[in-house]
Amino acid sequence: MSGHVSITLASERVNHSVAANNEIPRFFTPGEVVCDLHDFMRGHGTYVEDDKIKSSVAGVMQRVNKLICVHPLKSRYVGEIGDVVVGRVLEVQQKRWRIETNSRLDSILMLSAVNLPGGELRRRSAEDEMAMRQILEEGDLISAEVQSIYSDGSLALHTRSLKYGKLWQGVMVKVFPSLIARRKNHFHILPCGISVILGNNGFIWMGPQAQNLVSREKDDNLVSASENEDNYDCYKGLQTVTRSNREAIARLKNCIAALVASKMMLDVTTLIFAYEESFKYEEVKELLDPEAMLDVAFLTQHRLNTIMDE
Template identity: 55%
Template sequence: MAAITMRLPVARKAVGPSASSRGGEKHLVAPGDTITTDTGYMRGHGTYVDEEKLIASVAGAVERVNKLVCVKALKTRYNGEVGDIVVGRITEVQQKRWKVETNSRLDSVLLLSSMNLPGGELRRRSAEDELAMRDYLQEGDLISAEVQSVFSDGAVSLHTRSLKYGKLGQGVLVQVSPSLVKRQKTHFHDLPCGASVILGNNGFIWIYPTPEQKDEEAGGFTTNLEPVPLSEREVISRLRNCIVALVTQKLMLFDTSILYCYEASLPHQIKDILKLELLLLIPFKQDLTCLFTVSSVQSSSVSRLPGIVHRGALNIASLQHPTERSAHEAGSDFIHICMDRNSAKRAAHSCFMGQQPGKVLGDQRRPSLPALHFIKGAGKKESSRHGGPHCNVFVEHEGPKKSCAVFSKDTERDPM
């Protein structure tokens, strides 16, 4: 019989006053709120004009660019932009075009003329091609494509004129909010953990086994139906759960964040990633803004720290560090740095952004503590992708006083 785990309801934390880390208070509005009565402003998305007043029409934060005032809703459907990478599902085969569901307000179109023919042939599409359309793509197939143009009603036209794009074969699709996918130079990632992901700008994420070689002949419209070995399937499922865990914490998705989460989840069973996250992290949801993963192992080692009552774990792998002094060398396996939540967030942020972390730490309330630099683990274990050692950061919660413990631990496991 299958074991069932149940979660007891936990009281929700009251939200404090808006704690935006930078730039002070955000201007949050709800529909019907007057943003300004000044007529010198331009009406942007999420607003409308009534009796010369600029009024919000969605709930969200006001964004001003010179004279243009927009309200950005927390979540919306995907709004296509030229050049975006999307993953979509064929819903209909029409004359000379496919209709593709891309989480957009209207179905996108993929014209027969804007795809590569098998074999990379370049010619006008004939009536025979039209008849063979269902052989290339039929209803229910998943494709990756690029946005070619956006029509005036918001519908999107796609193209697959590159071998990168085309039909997707075996893999897992995760649907997330489009606002959580970070815009990057490339959205196709071959992760070093043995799987690849396509992070569609429309919030559709495709996780698939890394193909051995790109098949030039197929033009992206044949799929490999060889059984995928168990090990690869496990990697894929782990990645899937990691992405879901990141999304529940409203963390941006990009290759590095997924990889960090993946590495941090390695000590756990795949099925536990979400469970642990639910069990342990819901109380910290509001406070935990950095990249995190729960680790019972790490938590148990932290429990040796005196004075830390509750903790959610953050794992920030591969911190680059300017100085060579490591916590490990100093004879302790942790460093306790008190800082407020925002500087923890900034530190994590800057380390993701590839900047030098370590400048923001230190505690204004407890100046007796030395302003420690961001720490790193001992040893020169090079992650194959993000050279640099690992360290784990733990956020500590003690009632109203928000502080953070940074905990360094040499990761013994092989990064990959």
């Protein structure tokens, strides 16, 4: 058996930093004095001691009028209302699901915050509570929106739109939440026919396009009608995924890994660029090589820079 094996010494590890044309800002580290308390208010990442505002995390300072915040380079997901998240069901409880969303407390999805077959305004009956596990069970992946934030900081989610809900077939990648760029839209269909959900919480979902968005959005009525017929049929989301789709998903996953290794912000533009640049490498598995990863990230950054210059 002969395969391609590449072994590098620890001292010759690839440096993944991509020279982006940005100047280094002023950094603050824990315990460092940011400013006097007199003129400013303390925000996240800061605390007050001896009439001084001090930083409690390592990162950059942001000032909004009189409010001083220090943002760490990476941290757990801090939810905001309206964010699109991807999460995994941990537990089915009375009238609600517990969802893992990379937040510091588990998120809650209430039974009243999901679309049930039979229309928006249906009363949730005891039978619905019994049948909760048929809608979502432990280990399922969902996409959802942050509806509100409880006083203890945990998130309340809702899936009351047809674009949210259970995710059937595809791949999930976890990245740092701070690498996801905030955009108007986090649901995308890439030119290669893959639908991508860039969750604000750093969970990225990729799946074949057909079942997820198009069919549902185009004929709402038809789907809700069919949901009525075979209510809670747990196999309705399954279909054969073609080989080309599988390869595209795998390539996309490797592109994301390359961008993350070089700490580049992820949005649909960078994803498409990286995906296109990655065709320099014919086989998907070649992208796992650290040099190839750096190359893809570098080419992507280069294309971004040329767009920025124009």
